[in-house]
Amino acid sequence: MIEAHLPVLQVVVPLILAPACVLCKDVPAWLMALLGSAWSLLCAALLLAAVLHHGPLDYAIGGWPPPWGIAYRIDTVNAFVLLLVSVIATAVVIYARRSVASEIAAGQHSLFYSAYLLCLTGLLGITATGDAFNLFVFLEISSLSSYALIAMGSDRRALTASFQYLIMGTIGATFILIGVGLSYMMTGTLNMADLAARIPTVSDTTTMRAAFAFLTVGISLKIALLPLHLWLPNAYAYAPSVVTALLAATATKVAVYVLLRFLFTVFGASFSFATMNLDIVLVPLSLAAIAAASLVAIFQSNVKRMLAYSSVAQIGYMTLGISLSNVTGLTATIVHLFNHALMKGALFLALGCVMYRIGSVHITQFAGLGREMPWTMAAFVAGGLSLIGVPLTVGFISKWLLILAALENGWWPVAVLIVAASLLAVVYVWRVVEQAYFKPPPGEATRGEAPLSLLLPTWALVAANVYFGLDTSLTADVAGIAARELLGGGP
Amino acid sequence: MRRSPIVKEMSDLLIPAIVLFGLYVQFHGDFGPGGGFQAGVIVAAGVILYALVYGLPRTQRLLPPNAVRILTSLGLLLYAGVGFATIILGSEYLNYDALHADKIRAQHIGIILIEFGVGTTVAAVMISFFYAFAGRGRS
Numbered sequence: 239m240i241e242a243h244l245p246v247l248q249v250v251v252p253l254i255l256a257p258a259c260v261l262c263k264d265v266p267a268w269l270m271a272l273l274g275s276a277w278s279l280l281c282a283a284l285l286l287a288a289v290l291h292h293g294p295l296d297y298a299i300g301g302w303p304p305p306w307g308i309a310y311r312i313d314t315v316n317a318f319v320l321l322l323v324s325v326i327a328t329a330v331v332i333y334a335r336r337s338v339a340s341e342i343a344a345g346q347h348s349l350f351y352s353a354y355l356l357c358l359t360g361l362l363g364i365t366a367t368g369d370a371f372n373l374f375v376f377l378e379i380s381s382l383s384s385y386a387l388i389a390m391g392s393d394r395r396a397l398t399a400s401f402q403y404l405i406m407g408t409i410g411a412t413f414i415l416i417g418v419g420l421s422y423m424m425t426g427t428l429n430m431a432d433l434a435a436r437i438p439t440v441s442d443t444t445t446m447r448a449a450f451a452f453l454t455v456g457i458s459l460k461i462a463l464l465p466l467h468l469w470l471p472n473a474y475a476y477a478p479s480v481v482t483a484l485l486a487a488t489a490t491k492v493a494v495y496v497l498l499r500f501l502f503t504v505f506g507a508s509f510s511f512a513t514m515n516l517d518i519v520l521v522p523l524s525l526a527a528i529a530a531a532s533l534v535a536i537f538q539s540n541v542k543r544m545l546a547y548s549s550v551a552q553i554g555y556m557t558l559g560i561s562l563s564n565v566t567g568l569t570a571t572i573v574h575l576f577n578h579a580l581m582k583g584a585l586f587l588a589l590g591c592v593m594y595r596i597g598s599v600h601i602t603q604f605a606g607l608g609r610e611m612p613w614t615m616a617a618f619v620a621g622g623l624s625l626i627g628v629p630l631t632v633g634f635i636s637k638w639l640l641i642l643a644a645l646e647n648g649w650w651p652v653a654v655l656i657v658a659a660s661l662l663a664v665v666y667v668w669r670v671v672e673q674a675y676f677k678p679p680p681g682e683a684t685r686g687e688a689p690l691s692l693l694l695p696t697w698a699l700v701a702a703n704v705y706f707g708l709d710t711s712l713t714a715d716v717a718g719i720a721a722r723e724l725l726g727g728g729p
Numbered sequence: 730m731r732r733s734p735i736v737k738e739m740s741d742l743l744i745p746a747i748v749l750f751g752l753y754v755q756f757h758g759d760f761g762p763g764g765g766f767q768a769g770v771i772v773a774a775g776v777i778l779y780a781l782v783y784g785l786p787r788t789q790r791l792l793p794p795n796a797v798r799i800l801t802s803l804g805l806l807l808y809a810g811v812g813f814a815t816i817i818l819g820s821e822y823l824n825y826d827a828l829h830a831d832k833i834r835a836q837h838i839g840i841i842l843i844e845f846g847v848g849t850t851v852a853a854v855m856i857s858f859f860y861a862f863a864g865r866g867r868s
Contacts, residue, residue, distance in 0.1 A: 243816055243821075243822065246816075246821075246822040247816075247822075250809060250812060250813070250822060253805075253809055254805075254806065254809035254810065254812075254813065256805070257801070257802030257803070257804075257805040257806045257809070258802065258806065259802075260798060260799075260801065260802040261799060261802055297821070297822075298821055299821060299822055299823055300821060300822065300823040300824050300825070301820060301821045301824035301826060352802075
């Protein structure tokens, strides 16, 4: 009986645990966050298995059949993204207990975990829903809770970073709402499958073209595609370590999923790329993001900020894969969603360990850390290698697929740029390695290794980076199925 | 705090009416315009008027910040809880039909409970906003 309810239970269990957290003291609140994340992971694993065996699952909320009611529709694409979000959320929440205790004031932990669960609810809801307006509602749930989470950073600049993100995020969400509203005006429906069926009859109108433009720009803001990325570096740099790891690994990935969903499922690849020629805009912006953000990352002295710019560059790889609009390109994008979440998750958790011991992630503080925190720095190096795209790591798989996709379209200069940008990643990762392993520690060594409860989740993600670099049956194969589903028309 | 007698008398007259009107909007929401969101804001406006006239400390003795925090979460718990109840009763999430044998009664019960959850949370959140701003620099 419970299997039939999995699509909704996955989202509403964290939702009901979030207000329950507020009623609890700090430790039970953490247990609830753990329970909610682990539950969503269990559901996501079962859902993905079910979807791969029996095809898409539908769920009508409140018993109202689609297209009238809100329908959840789980196919390979979103089952894969649900798994990614819940894996990261679970790893991060295990890590969170010690890290949050050191970075957030004692009375606020239950509120923190409540916001954490709401953010998770929002991200899962965006992914699971098959209704364009419901997607906007969940987007707001996840955004509002992430503003609160970012503002809890111990640095006072977290407040301005959060406010900046609030303004940009609200503009993005408003654009998405306008886009959804215009599509509703033309088609009279909000259900994505129904929209996909009706849009072709009205697609040759200014209203529909405007809806497409509003949606693309709004989603790009949430993705932090190059000229719209300005909110991201500060938000990631000043948020609590746990929040940075969660948001970097999941929030932008879910936004990329939303872009995929609208471009390929709702509007259809031929409208998005043949009629609207989105690739003319998306390719240069993606390439600029890859090159410029990688260059800027080299000159950052705050390591969290450096990785934040690196995220902007990595997002460029994902949108590049989308704009290639062939099966290999989409596979590369979907694989990179997962792989980038693993590498940035591992890297930001390693930085959280440094923050826990040292209290700062300024590059000069890393001097001698290779000897003082060997496991933390080894995790950072492993994550860095994956970010660069060294063989045997997940980063290699993503870049390999993306280069194949670029060559498939005959865009060999793009393939060259992808390789060149990897060299830039070598430079910025090396700066940290140089400090950690080749500089003597300042003064007498009193700084020890991070506690096991922080190291274990970090190393679990590092291990995943290597494992999925060797065995791609879960990532690349499932992503391939998902890519064919997206290009094959309906959801 | 010095209070003008006019403001005091008028608000004594208005506050009960405002809260009563809020409750009307709450429970009449399934027949006419209204519902939990609007009702929550109206009830919160009554409380805020009380705080403006009688001061924050007296309001917080009446409605302690902790109680407001608990109400905030209880409202959402009620909403989500109805959803879970319908699943346990063997129907879809938030399918009110499961709540009573008579489908129309069932829809009534469902919407009243849900809207009451919304109203509680909205009123509590509005009041905690006011507490947060009015209490700045005090503690």
